[in-house]
Amino acid sequence: MRIGILGAGNIGTTLAHRLAAAGHQVKVANSRGPETVPANALNSGATAVTASEVVDGVDVLITSVPFARIPDLRPLIEQLPDDAVVIDTSNYYPHRDGNIAAVDEGQVQSLWVSEQFGRKVNKAWNAINTGSFDSKATPVGHPDRLAIPVAGDSDAQRALTMSLVEETGFDALDAGQLEQSWRQQPGTPVYCTDFTKEKVAEALAAADKSRSILRRDLMIQVNREILNDPTSVRGEDYMVQLHRVFNT
Numbered sequence: 001m002r003i004g005i006l007g008a009g010n011i012g013t014t015l016a017h018r019l020a021a022a023g024h025q026v027k028v029a030n031s032r033g034p035e036t037v038p039a040n041a042l043n044s045g046a047t048a049v050t051a052s053e054v055v056d057g058v059d060v061l062i063t064s065v066p067f068a069r070i071p072d073l074r075p076l077i078e079q080l081p082d083d084a085v086v087i088d089t090s091n092y093y094p095h096r097d098g099n100i101a102a103v104d105e106g107q108v109q110s111l112w113v114s115e116q117f118g119r120k121v122n123k124a125w126n127a128i129n130t131g132s133f134d135s136k137a138t139p140v141g142h143p144d145r146l147a148i149p150v151a152g153d154s155d156a157q158r159a160l161t162m163s164l165v166e167e168t169g170f171d172a173l174d175a176g177q178l179e180q181s182w183r184q185q186p187g188t189p190v191y192c193t194d195f196t197k198e199k200v201a202e203a204l205a206a207a208d209k210s211r212s213i214l215r216r217d218l219m220i221q222v223n224r225e226i227l228n229d230p231t232s233v234r235g236e237d238y239m240v241q242l243h244r245v246f247n248t
């Protein structure tokens with residue numbers, strides 16, 4: 001497939017590398033220009049392009065930008081082919097993104113993103129931290145293969161998104177309609193906790209919407225304190241363990 005990736009941070013870079021290695025025609029762009037796209041995003045065949053070029057003629061567009069920048073992408077989204085599938089990886093963090101009233105009042109993040117884009121999105125790759133996504137891919141059938149939830153309103157688009165997740169080295173778990181994608185937002189049991197497929201399904205079912213915001217904000221506060229403590233010792237899976245403490 002022809003895949004565009006808008007955003008060349010950690011997740012976007014790994015996506016470009018993995019999906020190009022899987023045989024797709026991948027274009028990747030960021031807000032600063034093709035010359036600033038990291039080399040490791042391109043070393044399996046992806047091409048660095050401008051933002052306007054990344055949406056041209058693609059079958060799939062993956063957006064991987066800070067949540068606050070989502071509204072800025074509307075002009076690019078409007079240039080997509082009508083049948084292009086849009087997949088978003090973003091998460092809302094008020095301390096980073098500033099407060100967004102509709103989301104603070106309870107609107108599901110991916111529904112807000114869909115409103116900003118003027119078309120429905122699919123939600124994937126948002127519930128795994130960058131270190132795990134970069135280092136924990138495994139072959140199909142591996143007993144410890146981690147899983148990533150995928151939500152979307154179109155059965156066909158959700159199935160396509162799940163197939164791409166599988167190609168990046170993780171099991172895909174059908175998380176249902178976009179309205180239910182709050183179950184994979186920050187602060188929920190599935191978020192950045194590195195579970196296998198069976199455990200991901202249990203974590204989605206156990207999500208508590210009323211508690212997720214509190215858990216998200218407590219985790220951020222404690223993480224800041226730990227990072228500012230020069231005596232703290234953080235292991236390789238520090239972020240996964242921290243999310244498991246606060247989210248499950």
